[in-house]
Amino acid sequence: MGKQHEPPAPVRFAIVEKNMVSNQLSLVGTTEAIAGSTVAAEVSGVVEYYPVKEGDFVKKDALLVRLRSTELKLRLKGAIAVRERIRANLKNAEKELSRFSKLKETNSIAARQYDEALYNHEALLQEFLQKEAEVDRFEYEIEQKEVFAPFSGFIAEEYTQVGEWIDNGGSVVRLVNLEQIRITVDVPERYVIMLSLQSEVMVMIKSLTNSFFFGRIYAVLPYGDRNARTFPVRINLDNPGYKIKSGMEAIITFNLTGTQSALLIPKDAVVTAGNSRLVFLLSGNKVMPVNVEIVGYYDGNVAVKGELKPGDKVVIRGNERLMPGQTVLVLEK
Missing domain, CATH: 1.10.287 (Helix Hairpins)
Structure with a gap:
């Protein structure tokens, strides 16, 4: 008997739409913990007990160090x-x-x-x-011979060990709180005047594939770089599950004044393949990959450039393991 064919892969699709959307600006920034503290001992002494290590998560009021008393x-x-x-x-x-x-x-x-x-x-x-x-x-x-965590967070650095002497005010650990993340991005002066405090921005963390987060503009600092003519803009965002670490590269997308025409598809239609992004175009019961470039993000949709046109069908579910020309089973929308 010949080898049986695999059954068609079940997929769902969405229709490519063309709409007017606001102009956007995407810039690169770096993530950092909003709350970070070098926790110190108020009194001096020999370290008797040091139960934490780098990378540990500790809750508020957890014991960090005990000095001999x-x-x-x-x-x-x-x-x-x-x-x-x-x-x-x-x-x-x-x-x-x-x-x-x-x-x-x-x-x-x-x-x-x-x-x-x-x-x-x-x-x-x-x-x-x-x-x-x-x-x-x-x-x-x-x-004071016992030092406790002032807030919940991760141990970023250890500054002592059992048996070592700590002076008054000596550092014990570096503690960072990753529940909220701050991103600082330098915005050109011609765009900074279009931004407003508390307006929503979309954040994509480069190392977290297909992960999108939403934050708000916390501050537009009034001093700029005289040479580059840019101004620091700070963005705060929640960090559920502590996925975002301090020091990660982030791409921040700002909504600006003015509109433009764009092709819109659900962000779930986009598949990352190495450094490229593609969608699977549905024709009958076959799919073919089409390379796209993301040019904007709008309420769960992305604006793209590529060989697409309004009315095309793109796969939004079951597209993770599709192959060019593969037969699929189209499910109800």
Whole structure:
């Protein structure tokens, strides 16, 4: 028996349309984390526990490092003992002062004796307050021996290891939050006047094939490059699943004033093959690849240039593994 033919591949299609669309400008920028912090230790000490490593994701308030606190705990214990001794002496001084105050009212005690009791009580009170502050300071320093994440994010860099000494203010880790991404792009001055804050832009990350994101213009900085006559524009966008990393190349598409005629197809019709983009043109129950160039992005559609015309049918589902001339089964739209 001969080899059986594979069944036709099921596909869905869309119609190529020609419409008036807004003019667009595409420029290249670089992604960066909006929130990034070099987390530091407030106090000095030897690293006792360092549970994180580069690339780890940590939640807010997760422990990043613990410094040795043995000496501080011993000093705290001694300070508490002294404070309690002073507290006991202060109670006795309060009782004596209260008794002398009653005797003074009936002129049954010399003024000098009362004054000595008063000064003794005041001196013990100040000594107690001083020691209380010392205890509080030791307790605070012990608390600071543990450093926690100020926000959720990824460990970008490690700055210490177990057994190393950290000075006051010494760096522990570099922490970056990738929940939101910022992109800075230099826009020529003739276009920057057409942009408005909070307007939506489309972002394509070059290394994430066929992945499109939408952000908003966060700021148009008022200082430009005198030589290039460009102005920095900052764009913020959400980053679900942390797909976008800091430092990636991004292509940002801005909508400008004015319109133009363009061929529109759903973005799902476009297949990336190496450095080329193509669509599969449907004719009867056969498909043929057609190279296209994307020239704009509009609400889930793309404007393209290529050997297409209005009314053509392009495959939008099942096009990932099609071959030139392949027979397909056309499903209902």
